[in-house]
Amino acid sequence: MNKNSSNMMALAPNTSNKRETVCIFGTGDFGRALGHKMIQCGYPVVYGSRSTQISNLIPKDAEVLSHTEAAQKAAIIIIAIQRQHYNFLTQLEEILHGKVVVDISNNLKLNQYPESNAEYLAQLLPGARVVKAFNTVSAWALQSGALDASRQVFVCGDDMEAKQMVMNIVRALGLTPLDKGSLLAAQEIENYPLQLFPMWKFPVFLSLGLTAFFFFYCLALDVIYPYIYEKNDFSFFIALTIPNRVCPVMALTLLGLVYLPGVLAAIIQLYRGTKYRRFPDWLDKWMLCRKQLGLIALAFASLHAVFTLVSPIRSFVKWRTSKTIISQALNNKTEPLDTTNAWLSDSYLALGILGFFFFVLVGITSLPSVSNSVNWREFRFVQSKLGYVTLILSTAHTLVYGGKWFLSPSAYKWYLPNIYMLSLVVPCVVLVVKFVLIFPCVDKPLTKIRQGWERNPKYSE
């Protein structure tokens, strides 16, 4: 019907000759693995190589020719060569003119070169239609067929049609192409496989540090103190009792740290009277890892829940229970039901369960597929409103759990407060400041500032 589609038809295979020939420059590991896979999927593959001697490593159905001959046989040339050897391609510029040249290279470090490898290739070969693809797939995965990980292949390029052709190959290999736009995206695509949970590093190290601190704090007060002063060997507390003290403390503290930057940002904006100045760097970074902090808090909360539920099965707890009952039986007395105690015990459990329930809800909405299916307003509702409900319930759970204990001297071994009191510091600060921020006299100017109003417009230059 139009030039474009007829062109596609000419390049696309007809049913009698299903796949078009693909040329691969370079007979290194990834080049061979990709060639293997393509031959399996029905593509005729021709290798371009300096020497045609090393052909015994190469898939047997593939041809090996010189670079020039190989490039002439195919409309698509895959460059499976390292960036430092790209130079020689300039000799082939004429043959590669108008052809689809696929850059699949990766670097060893983030932002190793000023421009991405694909953009560098496009500069060397101005007449070729350069497409970036396949760099996120490992040779091992291609070879073994163990593609149970992400099947996504990021593709970018300035030529729509060339990109379509490469995306068709990607699909034919059983992978999912993802169009990332023009060749400008190549830098990002090349950095992608080099990352190992970059957003998680700070939250994980913070959690490990805090966990270690709280663990030794507990160890001192719950194991070493009774051993020294009461000659009791509670060393087995290390296995389960102390973890079940550290987990809730970590969960509550981290949850507080999720909401602290939000109230700090509000205070800064109120103070500055504008939203058009950037936050300090540390606050920006903190705000960007709130999701990770929250998920780690959820992990600690889950562990706390299971540790608590498992307690009636513990040998120590069973022993303590039977000791209490036997001593009552031997003294021939039955204690009446203490209603206040029943109230406290039940409400502290109920608050904890509800807090955990809302926490899990917030956690589920942070799954990529769920957060993509809600709009901004709904996401804010869940993450902000339900998040604060979680924080309030968890703080109340801890307060009711502690009860009047903070008044008793036994809570202060070695003049140190019990660990549950430490966990209340951050969330209480957040809740008090947030409570102040929702007063109309504070909320109104803040809302105006967030809508773009400025107290002293001169500040914004």
Added chain:
Amino acid sequence: MNKNSSNMMALAPNTSNKRETVCIFGTGDFGRALGHKMIQCGYPVVYGSRSTQISNLIPKDAEVLSHTEAAQKAAIIIIAIQRQHYNFLTQLEEILHGKVVVDISNNLKLNQYPESNAEYLAQLLPGARVVKAFNTVSAWALQSGALDASRQVFVCGDDMEAKQMVMNIVRALGLTPLDKGSLLAAQEIENYPLQLFPMWKFPVFLSLGLTAFFFFYCLALDVIYPYIYEKNDFSFFIALTIPNRVCPVMALTLLGLVYLPGVLAAIIQLYRGTKYRRFPDWLDKWMLCRKQLGLIALAFASLHAVFTLVSPIRSFVKWRTSKTIISQALNNKTEPLDTTNAWLSDSYLALGILGFFFFVLVGITSLPSVSNSVNWREFRFVQSKLGYVTLILSTAHTLVYGGKWFLSPSAYKWYLPNIYMLSLVVPCVVLVVKFVLIFPCVDKPLTKIRQGWERNPKYSE
């Protein structure tokens, strides 16, 4: 290679001059936030404004010009103006001819105008290539970089190339463009950010109403009744005991309500003898919120599970247990193991656990990413077959839990049935009707009707 791609190359940036200039009409909050972000990402930004005086609010690297001058400098013009001021753009029609004009506006209410803002803009500027985009992103999110919510930007437009250019900008800002097709989709895109869980409203209100009813029903029978007639203060039941009675009742009732419309629809189709007449409106709406009802039922079931597991830790339960044991010890007798009781207790727990297990499985498959990776046949298998297994197991769990209790007068305080009996009404009705529907003599005509057969073809007009 062909006209299309060379054209793209001309418009797309070359590597020496990375980003093309973007023009923004309007210096309001969103216009400024978008400009800030674009400058951060390397785009030269030029503002078009009625007056060039208010420039101190504007990002400092941006130019501010008259509308005409600004539009001439860029191939892409973003209209950050409210719809009611679009009229003046007709004066610029000549300059905007052939340019990519991006409508980013939102309305205050769903379907505020007969046509979408973008379509209205396309009518005003017939020569421009109008693209709808960015309306789902908030200015605050752009400004703060806190884009942990959905990064999806819906894009639609009749011109493929213009859409590609806008999608490239979206990607460069670190967001994910989602092509929603032609400009006809603009209405839907404009309505999207105005919704707050529209499908959840009815299920949530229904659940709240039913929960309140069951709560007060329980309160009357379990707290007020013993207080009046037995002078027992069980007020602490409010914290945990009553919630753990209401939750399973709600879970089972809502699960029944998920499968009730299906059997009603089957009955209606059998009665009418055709599938080509629309169901009554209430049934249509009910069927569309089954997923939400099911997920709320799952939430109640989860709460019930945790409430039950937590019971051995409760102060009241501990007191009751020790009272029983002490009285046995004091009476110097040991009860033998009651095997029937052990059978009943274990099977009611096992049924509940299995029912909950299948319920969670069904819940997991309703996650968007999981349901997208199964085909229709697999989804039906899980949601329908496993769903009925869940319903049968949960109903059996409740029946075994009740046991012979419904025969004893103590189950009917104030002549009212115990709450667990109420919960059995809906699921039992569904299961009985479903059981009738799978008889061949009923199933056969139903299958034929669903394949398009009609008893009285005249009805179908």
Added chain:
Amino acid sequence: MNKNSSNMMALAPNTSNKRETVCIFGTGDFGRALGHKMIQCGYPVVYGSRSTQISNLIPKDAEVLSHTEAAQKAAIIIIAIQRQHYNFLTQLEEILHGKVVVDISNNLKLNQYPESNAEYLAQLLPGARVVKAFNTVSAWALQSGALDASRQVFVCGDDMEAKQMVMNIVRALGLTPLDKGSLLAAQEIENYPLQLFPMWKFPVFLSLGLTAFFFFYCLALDVIYPYIYEKNDFSFFIALTIPNRVCPVMALTLLGLVYLPGVLAAIIQLYRGTKYRRFPDWLDKWMLCRKQLGLIALAFASLHAVFTLVSPIRSFVKWRTSKTIISQALNNKTEPLDTTNAWLSDSYLALGILGFFFFVLVGITSLPSVSNSVNWREFRFVQSKLGYVTLILSTAHTLVYGGKWFLSPSAYKWYLPNIYMLSLVVPCVVLVVKFVLIFPCVDKPLTKIRQGWERNPKYSE
């Protein structure tokens, strides 16, 4: 601006005449359902039929004409006819020339014909622009509006513009089009709706078989043996005790089977000295269903967790506990705390909880949306490193649980080992072999082989 886009504009509707006419060939069930839905969404629909008599079944707003007349009225023709009747379309070749012809057919069996229906259609009508679409949607779903399942419609075709037009219709019907590339993908798209969890079949049958075996093994040792030799009726163990023995055994065994093929593959590669020879078929298949095996293992582990947590509520456990306490009380003695026991009990529980925690983490990353948002390196880290942590913790949990029991004769009823010992076989084999494989003298050649090195290059032909 260019030919392509102006062309789109001509074909795309303007706002006054919103939708273009669509022609449907065939008045069968799916044709009618699709027509109904399209009319609801504002498309004028015209049916092409051999006879125009049977019109009372057809949606009332649709026109029914002869094939020739109907095809002339629309740019898009949907072929709702079975493949065996496609022949007659060759008569209409002239009228269909250049038109968008949509193949929506499905087959009854996988790979029923040598080529896909859409490719067959493209051969019959070389001048038409054939697009495959809609075959994954059921008529019932379209009719009832109950599209809560996957809304994805796979679309493929060699003509970009034709594909865009069909994708716009898909979007207008409220569905999500997914571009699967050229018409070569039609075979895969046609096979898709015929599958019912193909990857799950083997893992599910394996699990069912193993579960049955372990169930009867337990039944013999825990119910039949005490009944014969001790005259104890423990038949109620069937409800909960035996499932809670089978579940952990299944979980651990299946988890071992997930990591066994990996170490087998390493051994084979070391033996062969190359990675360029295919693994035996059974190993390939085994490796491809590791994810499914792992998820089933996770399901068993979850059931084991809940079964264990529920135990203090069980009537039998309560009876046993009170019997122990009463006998102590009657004997007037209080047992001191056994610290070794407390250590063992707590550490076995803690190991189990941590193992389950990491298992759930690994399970969450296998959700499609999560695994798509991590790169290959991160996925490997979670699935391989955390997976082995899970395996080690679970094996340790089982070893500590067993303790010195394997030394006592009571663990060998009928000379058979207790079931927990059976569960340790596979994971211990995996862990021992893996331990050997990480020695440098073994790891080094393996790494070299996986990077493409070969010991005897002649092997690769």
